[in-house]
Amino acid sequence: MPISFYSRFRSPHERELIEDCLMGPMASDGDCAARVQGLFQSRLHTNLPFLTPSCTHALELALGVLHLKSGDEVILPSYNFPSAGNAVLLAGGTPVLCDVDPDTQNLDIDDMQRRITPRTRAVITVHYGAVSCDMDRLVRLANETGLILIEDAAQAVGAFYKGRHLGTIGDFGAYSFHSTKNISCGEGGALTCAEKYRQQAELYRECGTNRSGYLRGESGRYAWTSRGSSLILSEWCACLLYAQLLSLEEITSRRLELCEAYRQALLPLEESGRLRLMSVPPDCSPNGHLFYVRFDGPGTLGRVQNRLHSQGIDARTHYVPLHMSPMGHALGYRDDDLPASRRAYETLLRLPVHPNLSVGEAQQVAQVLAHAL
Numbered sequence: 431m432p433i434s435f436y437s438r439f440r441s442p443h444e445r446e447l448i449e450d451c452l453m454g455p456m457a458s459d460g461d462c463a464a465r466v467q468g469l470f471q472s473r474l475h476t477n478l479p480f481l482t483p484s485c486t487h488a489l490e491l492a493l494g495v496l497h498l499k500s501g502d503e504v505i506l507p508s509y510n511f512p513s514a515g516n517a518v519l520l521a522g523g524t525p526v527l528c529d530v531d532p533d534t535q536n537l538d539i540d541d542m543q544r545r546i547t548p549r550t551r552a553v554i555t556v557h558y559g560a561v562s563c564d565m566d567r568l569v570r571l572a573n574e575t576g577l578i579l580i581e582d583a584a585q586a587v588g589a590f591y592k593g594r595h596l597g598t599i600g601d602f603g604a605y606s607f608h609s610t611k612n613i614s615c616g617e618g619g620a621l622t623c624a625e626k627y628r629q630q631a632e633l634y635r636e637c638g639t640n641r642s643g644y645l646r647g648e649s650g651r652y653a654w655t656s657r658g659s660s661l662i663l664s665e666w667c668a669c670l671l672y673a674q675l676l677s678l679e680e681i682t683s684r685r686l687e688l689c690e691a692y693r694q695a696l697l698p699l700e701e702s703g704r705l706r707l708m709s710v711p712p713d714c715s716p717n718g719h720l721f722y723v724r725f726d727g728p729g730t731l732g733r734v735q736n737r738l739h740s741q742g743i744d745a746r747t748h749y750v751p752l753h754m755s756p757m758g759h760a761l762g763y764r765d766d767d768l769p770a771s772r773r774a775y776e777t778l779l780r781l782p783v784h785p786n787l788s789v790g791e792a793q794q795v796a797q798v799l800a801h802a803l
Protein backbone atom coordinates (compact mmCIF):
# COMPACT_ATOMS: atom_id res chain seq x y z
CA MET A 431 0.00 0.00 0.00
CA PRO A 432 1.47 3.37 -0.95
CA ILE A 433 1.78 5.85 1.92
CA SER A 434 0.93 9.36 0.87
CA PHE A 435 2.66 12.39 2.33
CA TYR A 436 -0.58 14.20 2.99
CA SER A 437 -4.26 13.37 3.09
CA ARG A 438 -7.19 15.53 4.06
CA PHE A 439 -9.10 15.10 7.31
CA ARG A 440 -12.77 14.47 6.57
CA SER A 441 -14.85 16.13 9.21
CA PRO A 442 -18.02 14.28 10.25
CA HIS A 443 -19.76 17.67 10.34
CA GLU A 444 -18.93 19.02 6.92
CA ARG A 445 -21.78 17.64 4.79
CA GLU A 446 -24.52 18.84 7.07
CA LEU A 447 -22.95 22.26 7.58
CA ILE A 448 -22.40 22.72 3.85
CA GLU A 449 -26.01 21.86 3.08
CA ASP A 450 -27.11 24.50 5.60
CA CYS A 451 -24.73 26.99 4.04
CA LEU A 452 -26.15 26.27 0.56
CA MET A 453 -29.56 27.39 1.79
CA GLY A 454 -28.18 30.66 3.14
CA PRO A 455 -27.34 33.96 1.42
CA MET A 456 -23.63 33.07 1.01
CA ALA A 457 -22.68 36.65 1.88
CA SER A 458 -19.09 36.92 3.13
CA ASP A 459 -18.41 37.50 6.81
CA GLY A 460 -21.72 35.74 7.49
CA ASP A 461 -22.76 33.14 10.08
CA CYS A 462 -20.05 30.61 9.24
CA ALA A 463 -17.31 33.22 9.38
CA ALA A 464 -18.65 34.43 12.73
CA ARG A 465 -18.60 30.88 14.10
CA VAL A 466 -14.98 30.42 13.00
CA GLN A 467 -14.02 33.73 14.59
CA GLY A 468 -15.81 32.70 17.78
CA LEU A 469 -13.89 29.42 17.96
CA PHE A 470 -10.59 31.19 17.47
CA GLN A 471 -11.39 33.56 20.30
CA SER A 472 -12.78 31.03 22.74
CA ARG A 473 -10.54 28.02 22.12
CA LEU A 474 -7.29 29.56 20.96
CA HIS A 475 -7.56 32.85 22.85
CA THR A 476 -6.80 35.01 19.83
CA ASN A 477 -8.18 38.47 19.17
CA LEU A 478 -11.10 38.57 16.75
CA PRO A 479 -9.40 37.29 13.57
CA PHE A 480 -9.88 38.58 10.03
CA LEU A 481 -10.58 35.64 7.72
CA THR A 482 -8.67 35.92 4.44
CA PRO A 483 -8.41 33.85 1.24
CA SER A 484 -5.01 32.49 2.33
CA CYS A 485 -2.14 33.01 4.74
CA THR A 486 -0.36 34.78 1.90
CA HIS A 487 -3.18 37.32 1.84
CA ALA A 488 -3.11 37.58 5.64
CA LEU A 489 0.58 38.52 5.46
CA GLU A 490 -0.17 41.04 2.69
CA LEU A 491 -2.85 42.54 4.90
CA ALA A 492 -0.42 42.85 7.82
CA LEU A 493 2.29 44.47 5.71
CA GLY A 494 -0.31 46.55 3.88
CA VAL A 495 -1.26 48.50 7.01
CA LEU A 496 2.32 49.32 8.03
CA HIS A 497 2.72 52.08 5.39
CA LEU A 498 6.27 51.08 4.51
CA LYS A 499 8.30 53.64 2.61
CA SER A 500 10.68 52.75 -0.16
CA GLY A 501 13.90 51.48 1.46
CA ASP A 502 12.19 50.34 4.66
CA GLU A 503 13.46 46.91 5.63
CA VAL A 504 11.73 43.85 7.03
CA ILE A 505 13.81 40.93 8.31
CA LEU A 506 12.65 37.36 7.73
CA PRO A 507 14.26 33.92 7.73
CA SER A 508 15.52 32.49 4.45
CA TYR A 509 14.31 28.95 5.14
CA ASN A 510 10.71 29.79 4.39
CA PHE A 511 7.93 29.84 1.84
CA PRO A 512 7.98 32.97 -0.40
CA SER A 513 4.73 34.51 0.96
CA ALA A 514 6.34 36.69 3.62
CA GLY A 515 9.01 37.98 1.22
CA ASN A 516 6.39 38.78 -1.39
CA ALA A 517 4.25 40.58 1.15
CA VAL A 518 7.17 42.88 1.98
CA LEU A 519 7.88 43.56 -1.71
CA LEU A 520 4.21 44.19 -2.53
CA ALA A 521 3.99 46.65 0.36
CA GLY A 522 6.93 48.59 -1.10
CA GLY A 523 9.58 47.46 1.38
CA THR A 524 12.84 45.54 1.13
CA PRO A 525 13.00 41.98 2.47
CA VAL A 526 16.22 41.30 4.41
CA LEU A 527 16.94 37.59 4.78
CA CYS A 528 18.50 36.14 7.90
CA ASP A 529 19.68 32.66 8.80
CA VAL A 530 17.94 30.02 10.89
CA ASP A 531 18.77 28.16 14.08
CA PRO A 532 20.04 24.71 13.00
CA ASP A 533 18.10 23.02 15.83
CA THR A 534 14.64 24.34 14.93
CA GLN A 535 15.01 25.90 11.44
CA ASN A 536 13.46 29.03 12.96
CA LEU A 537 14.76 32.57 12.76
CA ASP A 538 18.20 32.81 14.41
CA ILE A 539 17.74 35.75 16.77
CA ASP A 540 21.47 36.57 16.94
CA ASP A 541 21.76 36.66 13.17
CA MET A 542 18.57 38.68 12.90
CA GLN A 543 19.85 41.22 15.44
CA ARG A 544 23.02 41.76 13.41
CA ARG A 545 20.89 42.73 10.41
CA ILE A 546 18.94 45.50 12.15
CA THR A 547 19.65 48.92 10.61
CA PRO A 548 18.04 52.35 11.05
CA ARG A 549 15.72 51.38 8.15
CA THR A 550 14.41 48.19 9.78
CA ARG A 551 10.68 48.45 10.53
CA ALA A 552 9.55 44.90 11.23
CA VAL A 553 10.56 41.30 11.66
CA ILE A 554 8.61 38.27 10.46
CA THR A 555 9.23 35.06 12.39
CA VAL A 556 8.11 31.73 10.95
CA HIS A 557 7.05 28.96 13.33
CA TYR A 558 8.55 26.11 11.35
CA GLY A 559 6.73 22.87 12.09
CA ALA A 560 4.61 24.82 14.60
CA VAL A 561 7.63 25.18 16.89
CA SER A 562 8.59 28.75 17.76
CA CYS A 563 11.90 30.43 18.45
CA ASP A 564 12.55 31.96 21.90
CA MET A 565 9.55 34.29 21.69
CA ASP A 566 10.25 35.98 25.04
CA ARG A 567 13.63 37.08 23.75
CA LEU A 568 12.30 38.08 20.34
CA VAL A 569 9.49 40.16 21.88
CA ARG A 570 11.98 41.88 24.20
CA LEU A 571 14.29 42.64 21.30
CA ALA A 572 11.41 43.95 19.17
CA ASN A 573 10.26 46.21 22.01
CA GLU A 574 13.75 47.54 22.68
CA THR A 575 14.39 48.30 19.02
CA GLY A 576 10.88 49.50 18.17
CA LEU A 577 10.30 46.77 15.58
CA ILE A 578 6.88 45.46 14.66
CA LEU A 579 6.69 41.69 15.21
CA ILE A 580 4.76 39.58 12.72
CA GLU A 581 4.28 35.85 13.25
CA ASP A 582 3.95 33.70 10.16
CA ALA A 583 1.96 31.07 12.05
CA ALA A 584 0.79 29.39 8.83
CA GLN A 585 1.49 25.93 10.22
CA ALA A 586 0.72 26.65 13.84
CA VAL A 587 -3.04 26.43 14.51
CA GLY A 588 -3.33 24.57 17.81
CA ALA A 589 0.35 25.04 18.79
CA PHE A 590 1.66 26.90 21.84
CA TYR A 591 4.69 28.60 23.36
CA LYS A 592 4.65 28.68 27.18
CA GLY A 593 0.90 28.14 27.02
CA ARG A 594 0.28 31.01 24.59
CA HIS A 595 -1.17 30.24 21.21
CA LEU A 596 1.31 30.91 18.39
CA GLY A 597 0.17 33.87 16.34
CA THR A 598 -1.07 35.78 19.42
CA ILE A 599 2.31 36.85 20.80
CA GLY A 600 3.48 39.48 18.29
CA ASP A 601 1.67 42.46 16.76
CA PHE A 602 0.27 40.27 13.96
CA GLY A 603 -0.27 36.54 13.49
CA ALA A 604 -1.09 34.90 10.15
CA TYR A 605 -2.57 31.39 9.79
CA SER A 606 -3.07 29.13 6.78
CA PHE A 607 -5.93 26.76 5.98
CA HIS A 608 -4.38 25.55 2.74
CA SER A 609 -5.11 21.94 1.81
CA THR A 610 -1.73 20.84 3.21
CA LYS A 611 -2.22 22.33 6.68
CA ASN A 612 -3.70 20.69 9.80
CA ILE A 613 -6.99 22.55 9.49
CA SER A 614 -7.99 23.10 5.92
CA CYS A 615 -10.74 24.51 3.74
CA GLY A 616 -8.79 24.12 0.48
CA GLU A 617 -7.53 27.69 0.50
CA GLY A 618 -7.95 30.01 3.44
CA GLY A 619 -6.19 32.12 6.02
CA ALA A 620 -6.64 34.39 9.02
CA LEU A 621 -4.92 37.40 10.52
CA THR A 622 -4.97 38.44 14.15
CA CYS A 623 -3.61 41.82 15.09
CA ALA A 624 -2.99 44.16 17.99
CA GLU A 625 -5.94 46.46 18.65
CA LYS A 626 -4.16 49.54 17.30
CA TYR A 627 -4.02 48.04 13.79
CA ARG A 628 -7.59 46.70 13.77
CA GLN A 629 -9.37 49.60 12.15
CA GLN A 630 -6.82 50.01 9.37
CA ALA A 631 -6.78 46.28 8.68
CA GLU A 632 -10.57 46.27 8.48
CA LEU A 633 -10.52 49.04 5.86
CA TYR A 634 -7.66 47.51 3.90
CA ARG A 635 -9.31 44.07 3.74
CA GLU A 636 -12.55 45.46 2.29
CA CYS A 637 -11.07 47.20 -0.76
CA GLY A 638 -10.05 50.20 1.32
CA THR A 639 -13.71 50.98 2.04
CA ASN A 640 -15.52 51.62 5.30
CA ARG A 641 -18.06 48.90 4.50
CA SER A 642 -17.98 47.31 7.98
CA GLY A 643 -18.25 50.62 9.78
CA TYR A 644 -21.08 51.63 7.47
CA LEU A 645 -22.93 48.36 8.17
CA ARG A 646 -22.46 48.96 11.92
CA GLY A 647 -24.10 52.36 11.44
CA GLU A 648 -20.93 54.33 12.24
CA SER A 649 -21.01 56.19 8.95
CA GLY A 650 -23.76 57.41 6.63
CA ARG A 651 -21.77 56.69 3.47
CA TYR A 652 -20.10 53.58 2.11
CA ALA A 653 -16.98 54.97 0.46
CA TRP A 654 -13.36 54.49 -0.58
CA THR A 655 -11.30 55.61 2.41
CA SER A 656 -7.80 54.13 2.06
CA ARG A 657 -5.53 51.86 0.07
CA GLY A 658 -6.70 48.26 0.14
CA SER A 659 -7.76 45.12 -1.61
CA SER A 660 -10.40 42.39 -1.41
CA LEU A 661 -8.96 40.00 1.16
CA ILE A 662 -12.09 38.26 2.38
CA LEU A 663 -12.63 34.51 2.78
CA SER A 664 -15.74 33.24 1.02
CA GLU A 665 -18.57 32.07 3.30
CA TRP A 666 -18.36 28.73 1.56
CA CYS A 667 -14.77 28.18 2.69
CA ALA A 668 -15.59 29.52 6.15
CA CYS A 669 -18.25 26.81 6.42
CA LEU A 670 -15.75 24.03 5.68
CA LEU A 671 -13.28 25.68 8.01
CA TYR A 672 -15.77 25.68 10.86
CA ALA A 673 -16.46 21.96 10.33
CA GLN A 674 -12.73 21.24 10.51
CA LEU A 675 -12.13 23.42 13.56
CA LEU A 676 -14.76 21.44 15.47
CA SER A 677 -12.32 18.51 15.20
CA LEU A 678 -9.17 20.48 16.03
CA GLU A 679 -8.33 18.49 19.17
CA GLU A 680 -8.80 15.16 17.41
CA ILE A 681 -6.70 16.21 14.41
CA THR A 682 -3.91 17.54 16.62
CA SER A 683 -3.81 14.50 18.88
CA ARG A 684 -3.73 12.02 15.97
CA ARG A 685 -0.86 13.91 14.39
CA LEU A 686 1.06 14.17 17.66
CA GLU A 687 0.64 10.44 18.14
CA LEU A 688 2.29 9.79 14.76
CA CYS A 689 5.16 12.16 15.55
CA GLU A 690 5.70 10.32 18.82
CA ALA A 691 5.67 6.97 16.99
CA TYR A 692 8.38 8.24 14.63
CA ARG A 693 10.38 9.56 17.56
CA GLN A 694 10.24 6.26 19.45
CA ALA A 695 11.06 4.19 16.37
CA LEU A 696 13.95 6.38 15.22
CA LEU A 697 15.49 7.28 18.59
CA PRO A 698 18.09 4.46 18.44
CA LEU A 699 19.32 5.88 15.12
CA GLU A 700 19.75 9.30 16.69
CA GLU A 701 21.56 7.79 19.67
CA SER A 702 23.98 6.02 17.36
CA GLY A 703 24.58 9.28 15.44
CA ARG A 704 23.04 8.13 12.13
CA LEU A 705 20.49 10.96 11.93
CA ARG A 706 18.96 13.76 13.99
CA LEU A 707 15.31 13.97 14.90
CA MET A 708 13.20 17.12 14.75
CA SER A 709 13.92 18.95 17.99
CA VAL A 710 11.20 20.48 20.14
CA PRO A 711 12.44 22.96 22.77
CA PRO A 712 10.87 22.53 26.24
CA ASP A 713 8.76 25.73 26.00
CA CYS A 714 7.07 24.61 22.77
CA SER A 715 3.95 22.49 22.32
CA PRO A 716 3.62 21.87 18.58
CA ASN A 717 0.56 20.49 16.79
CA GLY A 718 2.06 17.59 14.84
CA HIS A 719 2.00 19.57 11.60
CA LEU A 720 5.17 17.87 10.44
CA PHE A 721 7.93 15.52 11.51
CA TYR A 722 11.40 15.62 10.02
CA VAL A 723 14.80 13.98 10.28
CA ARG A 724 18.21 15.44 9.39
CA PHE A 725 20.98 13.50 7.67
CA ASP A 726 24.71 14.15 7.46
CA GLY A 727 24.51 15.41 3.87
CA PRO A 728 22.57 15.52 0.63
CA GLY A 729 23.96 12.14 -0.47
CA THR A 730 22.42 10.26 2.44
CA LEU A 731 19.20 12.23 2.13
CA GLY A 732 18.85 11.37 -1.56
CA ARG A 733 19.55 7.70 -0.95
CA VAL A 734 16.99 7.43 1.87
CA GLN A 735 14.35 9.39 -0.01
CA ASN A 736 14.78 7.18 -3.10
CA ARG A 737 14.48 4.03 -1.03
CA LEU A 738 11.30 5.31 0.62
CA HIS A 739 9.86 6.27 -2.77
CA SER A 740 10.69 2.85 -4.18
CA GLN A 741 8.55 1.38 -1.39
CA GLY A 742 5.65 3.70 -2.22
CA ILE A 743 6.36 6.03 0.72
CA ASP A 744 6.19 9.73 -0.11
CA ALA A 745 8.73 11.62 2.04
CA ARG A 746 9.69 15.17 1.08
CA THR A 747 12.42 17.73 1.50
CA HIS A 748 11.28 21.30 2.13
CA TYR A 749 11.98 24.86 1.06
CA VAL A 750 14.61 25.99 -1.38
CA PRO A 751 15.94 28.79 0.88
CA LEU A 752 14.79 32.17 -0.36
CA HIS A 753 18.38 33.41 -0.62
CA MET A 754 19.25 30.48 -2.97
CA SER A 755 16.23 30.96 -5.21
CA PRO A 756 16.32 32.95 -8.48
CA MET A 757 14.48 35.76 -6.70
CA GLY A 758 16.99 35.68 -3.82
CA HIS A 759 19.83 35.98 -6.33
CA ALA A 760 18.04 38.90 -7.96
CA LEU A 761 17.91 40.55 -4.51
CA GLY A 762 21.70 40.18 -4.29
CA TYR A 763 22.21 37.05 -2.18
CA ARG A 764 24.68 34.27 -2.92
CA ASP A 765 24.13 30.60 -2.11
CA ASP A 766 26.66 30.44 0.73
CA ASP A 767 25.44 33.60 2.49
CA LEU A 768 23.19 31.82 5.00
CA PRO A 769 24.74 28.42 5.76
CA ALA A 770 22.19 27.01 8.24
CA SER A 771 19.33 27.66 5.81
CA ARG A 772 21.28 25.97 3.05
CA ARG A 773 22.03 23.03 5.33
CA ALA A 774 18.33 22.60 6.16
CA TYR A 775 17.57 22.51 2.44
CA GLU A 776 20.25 19.89 1.84
CA THR A 777 19.70 17.57 4.78
CA LEU A 778 16.09 17.75 6.00
CA LEU A 779 13.48 15.14 5.07
CA ARG A 780 9.84 15.29 6.15
CA LEU A 781 8.02 12.01 6.79
CA PRO A 782 4.32 11.42 6.07
CA VAL A 783 2.03 12.82 8.80
CA HIS A 784 -1.71 13.05 8.34
CA PRO A 785 -4.86 12.03 10.20
CA ASN A 786 -5.54 9.05 7.93
CA LEU A 787 -2.17 7.44 8.67
CA SER A 788 -1.98 4.72 11.34
CA VAL A 789 0.74 4.33 13.95
CA GLY A 790 1.54 0.96 12.36
CA GLU A 791 2.15 2.66 9.02
CA ALA A 792 4.41 5.25 10.66
CA GLN A 793 6.40 2.41 12.22
CA GLN A 794 6.67 0.79 8.80
CA VAL A 795 8.02 4.07 7.33
CA ALA A 796 10.58 4.23 10.14
CA GLN A 797 11.65 0.65 9.43
CA VAL A 798 12.21 1.27 5.72
CA LEU A 799 14.14 4.43 6.60
CA ALA A 800 16.34 2.55 9.07
CA HIS A 801 17.18 -0.10 6.46
CA ALA A 802 18.04 2.54 3.88
CA LEU A 803 20.65 4.21 6.09
Ligand SMILES: *Cc1c(COP(=O)(O)O)cnc(C)c1O
Pocket residue numbers: 483484485486487510511513514556582584585605606607608618619
Ligand atom coordinates in the same frame (compact mmCIF):
# COMPACT_ATOMS: atom_id res chain seq x y z
C1 LIG B 1 1.66 27.25 3.94
C2 LIG B 1 2.52 28.38 4.30
C3 LIG B 1 2.31 29.67 3.76
C4 LIG B 1 1.29 29.94 2.69
O1 LIG B 1 -0.01 29.71 3.12
P1 LIG B 1 -1.21 29.92 2.07
O2 LIG B 1 -2.43 29.81 2.92
O3 LIG B 1 -1.09 28.80 1.07
O4 LIG B 1 -1.06 31.24 1.46
C5 LIG B 1 3.11 30.70 4.20
N1 LIG B 1 4.07 30.53 5.11
C6 LIG B 1 4.32 29.29 5.63
C7 LIG B 1 5.39 29.14 6.66
C8 LIG B 1 3.56 28.19 5.23
O5 LIG B 1 3.81 26.99 5.77
